[in-house]
Amino acid sequence: MTLKERDKKHLWHPLTQHKLHPHTIAISKAKGCTLTDEDGNNYIDAIASWYTSMYGHCNPYITNRVAEQMQVLDQVVFTGFTHEPAIKLSEALCKILPENQTKLFFSDNGSTAVEIGIKMALQYHSNKSQKRNVLVAFEHGFHGDTLGAMSVSGLSVYNGPFAEFLMDVKRIPTPDDTNHDMVLDHLRKLALEFDIAAFVYEPLVQGAAAMKMHDAEGLDQILKFCNEFGIITVADEVMTGFGKTGKYFASDYMETKPDIICLSKALTGGLMPMAITSCSQKIYDAFYSDEMDKGLFHGHTYSANPLACTAALACIELLTSEDIQTNIKHITERHQDFGERIKSHPKVASIRQKGIIFAMELDVENERYGNLRDTLYNHFMEHGVYLRPLGNTIYIQAAYVISDAELDKVYEVIEGALEIV
Numbered sequence: 260m261t262l263k264e265r266d267k268k269h270l271w272h273p274l275t276q277h278k279l280h281p282h283t284i285a286i287s288k289a290k291g292c293t294l295t296d297e298d299g300n301n302y303i304d305a306i307a308s309w310y311t312s313m314y315g316h317c318n319p320y321i322t323n324r325v326a327e328q329m330q331v332l333d334q335v336v337f338t339g340f341t342h343e344p345a346i347k348l349s350e351a352l353c354k355i356l357p358e359n360q361t362k363l364f365f366s367d368n369g370s371t372a373v374e375i376g377i378k379m380a381l382q383y384h385s386n387k388s389q390k391r392n393v394l395v396a397f398e399h400g401f402h403g404d405t406l407g408a409m410s411v412s413g414l415s416v417y418n419g420p421f422a423e424f425l426m427d428v429k430r431i432p433t434p435d436d437t438n439h440d441m442v443l444d445h446l447r448k449l450a451l452e453f454d455i456a457a458f459v460y461e462p463l464v465q466g467a468a469a470m471k472m473h474d475a476e477g478l479d480q481i482l483k484f485c486n487e488f489g490i491i492t493v494a495d496e497v498m499t500g501f502g503k504t505g506k507y508f509a510s511d512y513m514e515t516k517p518d519i520i521c522l523s524k525a526l527t528g529g530l531m532p533m534a535i536t537s538c539s540q541k542i543y544d545a546f547y548s549d550e551m552d553k554g555l556f557h558g559h560t561y562s563a564n565p566l567a568c569t570a571a572l573a574c575i576e577l578l579t580s581e582d583i584q585t586n587i588k589h590i591t592e593r594h595q596d597f598g599e600r601i602k603s604h605p606k607v608a609s610i611r612q613k614g615i616i617f618a619m620e621l622d623v624e625n626e627r628y629g630n631l632r633d634t635l636y637n638h639f640m641e642h643g644v645y646l647r648p649l650g651n652t653i654y655i656q657a658a659y660v661i662s663d664a665e666l667d668k669v670y671e672v673i674e675g676a677l678e679i680v
């Protein structure tokens with residue numbers, strides 16, 4: 260039996276309606292930007308396996324370091340103990356994070372990073388005896404699949420069955436270059452009517468909303484307003500972090516820095532699951548007390564796993580290297596050229612780009628929309644490129660090490676797809 264046949268017996272895949280999508284592809288190896296399936300077919304991983312493997316799959320710079328660390332210290336409790344990989348990582352990460360971020364709290368995935376950000380914000384107010392119990396988030400945001408993270412997410416297809424169990428969250432529209440005053444008015448009204456604890460947002464690019472992009476100046480005004488009103492700002496940089504937008508973090512585009520930042524995905528370059536919620540000294544100080552119960556009593560068994568910390572440190576060394584920074588600029592320029600070339604194609608409604616994140620919305624008839632995603636996906640896979648369209652949007656978010664030839668192929672296959680929709 261093939262792997263994909265044996266898979267069906269016991270495995271339940273994430274985000275999958277198995278009755279409608281019974282087929283899986285068994286991937287047997289990955290190297291650089293290439294995924295290879297059990298039949299020997301190769302696919303260019305043009306979304307870096309959900310934007311994690313940004314330095315290429317099985318990058319020896321990362322895997323060798325982790326292999327060495329494995330011989331020395333594999334796992335240890337992070338309550339009461341500490342270790343060099345976590346300490347070195349904290350020093351390296353705090354050098355590149357926005358300068359107000361001074362403390363790091365570890366967990367295992369993007370959703371828990373957000374969950375912890377929300378809990379930090381809520382307990383911050385509670386520790387200061389302030390009654391604040393409402394959250395604010397952008398429309399159409401995505402922050403993960405645990406209950407707190409789901410609450411601030413605004414995509415109903417994920418959240419429908421759980422709606423009545425979620426936290427109290429008010430929504431504001433994302434800022435564009437026409438609506439700054441309207442968005443601020445909306446927020447001001449909410450702030451007057453409710454006791455708002457925190458604003459949770461994806462800075463500049465909303466990933467699951469099909470790479471919807473918004474305006475840095477408008478976001479900066481929102482963040483300033485939150486600061487004035489004592490609303491804790493929680494930037495979910497799980498997707499945008501570590502160079503994707505052209506700066507180390509999307510928050511680097513705004514003058515006003517968030518109180519809390521959530522990180523995962525590219526943090527470990529796809530090698531191990533890990534997440535970090537960072538915060539400013541102001542947040543940490545609200546928990547630092549002679550009273551036991553003012554501490555943050557949240558913890559995960561694998562917090563700051565030494566192997567994951569080692570992977571993350573190696574990734575930061577790569578990210579800050581001249582080679583990777585040059586590649587980021589080069590891919591950004593190549594995407595711009597590609598955008599210029601296809602923007603007037605009759606099937607292209609619009610193009611969006613921030614750094615190496617490139618998205619194009621297709622202009623297609625409504626009745627065909629339902630099958631559009633599957634048609635596109637199948638076309639891409641048949642032509643050896645792994646892309647996962649979101650609705651009528653095709654996006655690229657490939658590793659920083661993708662070659663020109665591989666990029667050419669990705670562009671070519673996308674252009675081919677425009678002829679079949």
Ligand SMILES: *Cc1c(COP(=O)(O)O)cnc(C)c1O
Pocket residue numbers: 368369370371373401402403404461466467495496497498499523524
């Ligand atoms: C992927 C993602 C999450 C959730 O991370 P998981 O590791 O899948 O739990 C949260 N926020 C954003 C912006 C993401 O892209």
